[in-house]
Each structure stands twice: as structure tokens, then as C-alpha cells.
Amino acid sequence: MSRSRIHKAALLLAVIGGGLAMATPFLLGSHALLASLRAVPVSVFLVLAASAAVSAVAKAGKLQLLQTALNLRLRFARTVAITLVTDFAFLVSPLGAAGYGVNLGLLQRSGASWA
Numbered sequence: 001m002s003r004s005r006i007h008k009a010a011l012l013l014a015v016i017g018g019g020l021a022m023a024t025p026f027l028l029g030s031h032a033l034l035a036s037l038r039a040v041p042v043s044v045f046l047v048l049a050a051s052a053a054v055s056a057v058a059k060a061g062k063l064q065l066l067q068t069a070l071n072l073r074l075r076f077a078r079t080v081a082i083t084l085v086t087d088f089a090f091l092v093s094p095l096g097a098a099g100y101g102v103n104l105g106l107l108q109r110s111g112a113s114w115a
Contacts, residue, residue: 014094059083072112082106 025033060080067074085106090099108114 056080056083056087059087067107067112070112072107072110074110078110082110 057080060076060083063083064074064076064079067079082103086099086103089102090096093099104114
């Protein structure tokens with residue numbers, strides 16, 4: 001397969017995927033979806049947000065321990081920021097491929113050496 005055909009196929013799949021992602025709420029009935037979200041108590045959303053925050057801090061703590069083993073001294077707030085940006089990169093890239101590169105790049109920018 002030629003390179004241009006691969007690029008065209010990838011672009012077509014990306015457009016189809018984006019279209020499906022945007023159309024899904026409408027296909028499932030956006031009014032019913034919003035109505036069902038209104039029925040969920042606010043406390044459930046707060047518990048989910050707290051769970052996500054605890055998870056992010058725990059992942060940052062693990063990364064902080066790894067950094068300490070590499071003699072890399074970063075502030076914990078910077079480690080939390082690296083963790084959140086890396087998670088976002090995993091979420092927005094196809095198959096999460098960008099997450100690893102973003103993580104390595106941010107850690108190298110912070111002074112980590114992989115040699």
C-alpha cells in the first residue's frame with residue numbers, strides 16, 4: 001500500500017471516529033441522557049471527582065518515588081502536573097500512543113536522564 005493511500009485511510013478513519021464520537025449522544029437520545037444525568041445525585045458526582053483526585057495524587061506519589069530512586073528532585077506539584085498531562089495525552093491520542101512520549105519528554109525536560 002502506498003504512503004498516500006495509508007494517509008487517506010487514516011484520515012478517513014479519524015473523520016469517521018470523530019463523527020461517531022460527536023453523534024453518539026444524539027443517536028442515544030441526548031434528551032434522555034441529560035434527563036438521566038439530572039436524576040443522579042450530586043453526591044455521586046462529588047465521590048467520583050474525589051476518587052479521580054485521589055487516583056491522580058496516588059499516581060503522582062508513585063512517580064515521585066521513582067524520581068527519588070533516580071536522584072531527581074522535583075516538587076510534588078510539578079510531579080502531579082506531569083501525571084495529569086500524561087493522562088490527558090493517553091486519553092486524547094489514538095490508542096493512547098502519545099502518553100508515553102509526553103511522559104518521557106516532560107521528565108527529560110525536568111532533568112531526568114535515561115542514559
